[in-house]
Amino acid sequence: MNDTDPVARSNHSTVDSSTRRLGAIALAGLLLFAMVAVTVQALRTDLHWQDMPLSFYLLNAYGHWLQAAYFALAIALISLGAGYYLALRGGRRSAAPGLLFACAGIGLCVTALAHSNLPGHAPTLEGFVHGTAAQTAFLCVTVAMLLQSWWLRTNPRWHPRFPFAFVLALMCFAAIWVDALWRGMPRGLEQRLVIVLILGWLGMAAVWLTKPPRDMSS
Incomplete structure (x- = not known):
């Protein structure tokens, strides 16, 4: 950025301010989800967390708390996608990661509202919707993470953060397939x-938005 250009300097400052706000919103949503999820699991002494998927905690006692946390996480994903689209100005960028983050957020909302199938009970359409939405959310968010990490390499400001972000995103993508195909440990x-x-990965990306790297040309 040319320091002698007050208009460019002002635009740069405005965009950085917007990305910081979106990063702060994303980080708040992620922290809220994590805190509520841990709290609800601690309170539900009738369920063993190592055996029970998180979906089971959406039912019965304290389920509404966790439902609200899912919605907070959805807002966090949408904010993250929008924040990085703004942040990667001045270089190549794509709306695809943001759209995938939004799809993942929608999937989370559907997951929170539709009850899962329960062991010992006949499968239901609602349970099918729940399972499909949950898998869609996992797939969309990890693909979005991969794409968003990949696009970091095209921007001089963000390129140094690309290798770690991409490797971690790749690990997350591999992990969802291991979770789907391998049953070598307790499901929960x-x-x-x-x-x-x-x-x-999401928390790291949100923190990075709150502290964007300096413009290397300034």
Whole structure:
């Protein structure tokens, strides 16, 4: 950015301010989801977290808390997508990661509202919708993470953060397929490990938005 150009300097400052706000919103949503999820699981002593998928905690006691947290996470994903679209100005960028983050957010909302199938009960259409929405959310968010990481390499300001972001996103993408195809550990524990990996990438990306790198040309 040319420091002698007050208009360019003002535009740069405005966009950075917007990305910081979106990053802060995303980070708040992620933290809220994590805190509520941990709290609800601690309160539900009738369920063993290592065996039970998170979806089961949406039912019965404290389920509404977790539903609200899913919606907060959806807002966080949408904010993250919008924030990075703004942040990657001055270089190549794509709306695809943002659209995938939005699709993942919609999938989370549907997952929160539709009850899952329960062991020992006949499968229901609502359970099918729940499962499909949950898998869609996992797939969309991890593909969005991969694409968003890949686009970081095209921007001089963000390129140094590309390698770590991409490798971690790749690990998350691989993890959802391991979770889907392998049953070598308790179902709940396996799912929690995947969720922690994904939340780790999302949290890192949100923090980066709140502290965007300096313009290397300034």
